[in-house]
Amino acid sequence: MKIVACYSTKGGVGKTASSVNLAYWAARSGYKTLLIDLDPQGASSYYFRIKPTEKNWGKRFLKAYGQVLKQIKASDYENLDLVPAHRSFRHFDTLLDAVGKRKNRLRQVLKGLKDEYDLVLLDCPPTFSRLAENIFTAADLILVPVIPTTLSERSFAQLNRFFKEKDYHHKKLLPFFTMVDIRKNLHRETALSMRKRYKRFPKYAIPYSTDVEKMGVYRAPIDIFARRSQANSSYRAIWKVVETTLFH
Amino acid sequence: MKSWKIAGETHLATLTELLSADFQFSIEHSDQLQLTVLDDFDWHIWRSGCLLVRRAERQLQFYRGRDLLAELETSPNWRFWWQLPKGELVGLVQQRLGVRAFVPRYRCQLVTTAGVIRNDDEKIVARLQSRSFFGAENGPVNSVEIVPLRGYQKDLQHISRILGSAGIRPATGDDLRSLLLESGMPVSVLPAKPTFELAAQELAESAVLRMAALLVELARQQEAGLLADIDSEFTHQYRINIRKARSLLSLFKKCLSAERWQRLKVALKEIGSATNLLRDLDVFLLAHDDYVNMLPEDFTPGLKQLFDRIKRRRVQVLKQTVTRISSDAYQARTAELLDLLRAPADLATRQAGLPIKPLVSKKVLSQYRQLCRDGLAIDSRTADEAVHALRIESKKLRYLLELFAELYPKGQIKQLVALLKGLQDNLGRFNDFSVQAEFLREYAQRGRLSTAQQAGISGLVAVLFNRQRKERSQVEANIATFAAAAVAGRFQQLFAADPQEK
Known part of the structure; x- marks a missing residue:
């Protein structure tokens, strides 16, 4: 089982759209896929018409994978299940504090899903926090949607710096451009310069x-x-790029 | 998953209506095909808890309960296991049918529908599979299975409640077999051995006549299959029942008036002999694989010619047999025979008025003793005729035991028959080999056979002779076992006159 996070510190860059479509294509390619909606706004759950659960189960999320299993709902598509978001996911940092200081808590919980799924995709909230560090540790690959604009370029540079400082494996980062408007000079130029700087x-x-x-x-x-x-x-x-990176 | 049975031609509309307050039901696809249940005359596949079906004249499927054990593309001409392509199905069918043909026993239309149930967010919460069986007579039998999607168990409970409050209760164990039965499939399984509902005190003559009449009726039930040439077993069973009737009447001829016995004997002999030649040819053709394996490969072309010839001969003989059996004269003769068996008892002899059970017990013991006496007299120098006569005596004992088994404690007769079996099989094979050799010898004398065919026949006759000698050499040992004190004791125990019954 591989864990993939769709992550960005910036909002509105297409994280959820990317999570939903990539999870869909993974499932269509025959991988048993679980999309976990970690974003308390619950947008990916909404796209799959899955209601967020009523129960406040956020505090149980990090206890054991059995708690996660109970929340799984099948999507309308074969091979694709989802764990819907809950408002209480806003307090993940507090919850993480409660279970100790370790950064691998999330990975441990997700490892329990390995018998059932080939791929777990995390739709992450835009945050630079304890949760983010848990995500960086848990994920085998971190997809970073980037709009080719100055602000996005800055936040991607920040992320790279953070990885270097904290000694995370920077090859885990797989950035890709979203919302590209080819008619805009700025988009073309920023994309060009970023491709030069970041080969991935x-x-x-x-x-x-x-x-x-x-x-x-x-x-x-x-x-x-x-x-x-x-x-x-x-x-x-x-998706084909992600598949090749993870499975071949 | 949960299943329901919903009655009526419009069960899905009913379902849509019932669910409409909280759910939307939509059909994704629907399919209609003809389902044909295949089995032999005695429903052997069905009786083994299995089911052989042909879907849409294309696929052949074999089920055990709910499990699909084999599936393949089919040809409508297949009727026997040896016509099936190599694979699992061959063994499954062979094991249950042997030489019997699988033929259409029931047809119905099957409409399958797949649909989805959505909640008010238009999210699929469950998938639905519906199967409707349209039999010839009854209205459709509808089975609906609803499988909730993961995480939507509560919606299934809700659906259950809605259906429940409309009086539709969940069904259990809706396998294909029970649904077919409900749709009106008529499975009439005759008992493997007939029961005559004998009473120990019934007068011997009327009991024997009644039993013989039933045996003749059983034989007549095989006629249709024989005439349609479905498989060789119809002729075989036909003959067995006639032979049993003959044997029974001959064992108890002292219960019958001399005139009635004479007339019955003649009629049964005539009816029995109508199929002699057909059966001989069948036995030969059924032994095909065995015969081919008996001889070295260079005989194979000659044997093939011979088999082709005998197959052609069988076509003629079948035609003659069918003409004879369906003739008015033959039908009148059988009707006459049945009338004779059903006519009231004459009570013309002393034994006719005796109660049947003590008479049977006496008969069994004397038959057993005679068999042992004649058998023990056989040694390596005795003529084969004596061995053939012994086979007939042993068969009489077997019929006697089996026909009257219901008068004795359950299971007792079965054990005695099992003890007799070793000897009887030995004698049976001895006879079969000589009959087959005789059949081939006669066939060879008809002339116009090629050298290769003549060689094939000579080869087979030689092998059959050897086999027959081998069986002959075992007869003495088998007799000794059957005549041993332990077996004699059991016969004595069960059949020696009970003072209360005297």
Whole structure:
């Protein structure tokens, strides 16, 4: 079982859209996939029409994987399950403090899922906190959606610095461009300079597309309602990169 | 997962209506096909707890309970296990049917529908599978299975409650077998051995006549299958029942008036002999694999010619047999025979008025003693005719035991028959080998056979002769076992006159 996080300190960069579509393609490729919605706003749960659970189970999340198993819900798609978010996930840092100072707490909990799943995908909240450090330790791969703008470039540089300072394995980071508007000079230039600086960017990028926005209307992965769209094939291509990195 | 049975032609509309307050039901796809249940005349596959079905004239499926054990593309012409392509199904069918043919026993239309149940967020909470069986007579039998998605068990409970309050209760054990039965599949399994509902005190003549009449009726039940040439077992069973009737009447001929016995004897002999030649040919053809393996490979082409010839001969003989059996004269003869068996007892002899059970016991003991006496007189120099006569005596004893088993404590007769079996099988094989050799010799004399065919026959006759000698050499030992004090004691114990019954 591989653990993949979709992570960025910046909000609104397409984390949830990416988590939903990549999890969908993983499942379509035959991997038993579990998407865990760690973002208390619960957007990926919403996209899959799965209601967040009523019960406040956040404090039990880090106790044992059995608690996570109880919350699993099947999506409408084969091989794809989801753990919906809960408001109490806002207090993950406090919860982590309660179970001790170790950074591998999340990894330990998720390890219990290895008999059932080939892939666990974490849709992460935009945070630089104890939870983030647990995510960095747990994940085999950290997908970082980056809009090619100055602010995004800055926050990705910060993340890289943080990895260096804290001595995390920086090869875990797999950045990719999202919401790219090819008509904008700024997007083209920033993308170019970032590709020069960070060699790990795959050649595929997710274009700016209304189809991504329509996910909220259709409450489904893009493939379901706009199979032929550019955004759909880009997500599929990014999934192929992730698959090659993890499984080949 | 939960299952329900919902009655009516529009069960899915009913379901949609019932769920509409809290859920939406939608059909994803639906399919209709013809389902044909295949089995032999005696439902052997069904009786073993299994099911052989042909779906849409394309797939052949073998189920044990709910488990699908084998599945393959089928040809509608397959009727015997040896026609099936190599694989698991061959063994499954062979084990249950032997030489019997599997033929369509029941047909129905099966409509399968798959659908999903969504909640008010339009999220799928459960998947639904519906199967509707449209039999020939009854309305459809609908089985609906609902499988909740992971994490949506509560919705299934809710659905359960909705259906429950509409009076629809969950069903259990809806395997294909029970659904087919409910749709009107008529499974009429005749008991392997007939019961005659004998009373110990019943007068011997009427008991014997009644039993013989039932045996003739059982034989007649095989006629349709024989005429349609479904498999060789129909002829075989037909003959066995006629032979049992003959044997029974001959054992108790002293209970019958001389005139009735004469007429019965003639009629049964005539009816029995109508299928002699057909059966001889069947026995030969059924032994095909055995015969091919008996001889070196260079005989194979000759044997193939011979088998082809005998197959052609069988086509003619079948035609003649069918004409004969379906003729008015033959049908009248059987009807006459049944009338004769059903006519009231004459009570013309002393034994006719005796109670049946003590008479049977006496008969068994004397038959056993005679068999032992004749058997023990056989040594290596005795003529084969005496061995053949012994086979007939042993068969009479076997029929006697089996036909009247119901008069004795359960299981007792079975044990005695098992003791007799070693000897009887030995004598049976001895006879079969000589009958087959005789059949081939006669066939060879008909002329117009190629040298290769002649060689094949000579080879087979030689091997059959050797086999027959081998069986012959075992007869003495088998007799000795059967005549031993321990076996004699058991016969004595069960059949020696009970003072109360005297």
